[in-house]
Amino acid sequence: MKTTTTAWIAGLAIATGAAAFAQENPMVGGAEMMADRNIVENAANSADHTTLVAAVQAAGLAETLSGEGPFTVFAPVNAAFEALPAGTVDTLLQPENKEQLTTILTCHAVGAEVMSEALAQMIADDGGSHVIETLGGCQLTAQANDGTITLTDENGTVATVTIADVDQSNGVIHVIDAVLLPKS
Known part of the structure; x- marks a missing residue:
């Protein structure tokens, strides 16, 4: 039987145990990710996440994602946004489209x-x-194949986690290679 987000909470015990054995944070976008910085602070330092950071700011989510959390963020790289149809990002960044962007x-x-590790166990x-x-x-829908985790949105878009377990002071970032969209 498939479970949902409530299982994430149960997985926190596993996640906490996994964190105890974690190595140093990986480099993301050419920048060192600091575990004592929040999601927005670290993402702002990644050259691979400039579009995501601009979108978070335009949506008014920077304060939320700088808050206490905890959060897990699946963070699309710039190339993922560039793969969207031409003009999509520019349109979403316009103030009148703030709700859709959010x-x-x-x-x-x-x-x-x-x-x-906790997600793979789930x-x-x-x-x-x-x-x-x-x-x-x-x-x-999260799946694992040969140690690689993928996420599929309700439209069938598949994103691969390319860098996992980037620890933050208020959660964790998993870098992905596609933008996931609400059901259309």
């Missing part, structure tokens, strides 16, 4: 801290896929 961005966030426990309910109301 929904898209919150489809990349969960209100719990979940490291990849996937295994659910028979190969685990449904994640995001803060934006999206349902992402």
Whole structure:
């Protein structure tokens, strides 16, 4: 039986244990990610996340994602935004589209801290896929194959976690290679 976000909370015990064995934070976008900085502070230092940071600021989410959390953010790289149809990002960044942009961005966030080892265990426990309910109301289906975690949105877009377990003072970032969208 597939479980949802409530299982994320149960996974926190596993995640906390996994964090005790974690190595140093990986470099992201050519920048050192500091575990004592919050999600926004670290993302702002990544050359691979300038579009995401601009979108977070335009949506008015910087204060929220700088807050206490905990959050898990699946953070699309610039190339993921560039792969959207021409003009999409420019349109979303316009003030009149703030609500739509906010929904898209919150489809990349969960209100719990979940490291990849805990997520992989949830996937295994659910028979190969685990449904994640995001803060934006999206349902992402997580799967693992040969140690790689993928997320599929309700439209069938698949994002691969390219860098996992980037520890933050208020949660964790998992870098992904696609933008996930609300069900259309």
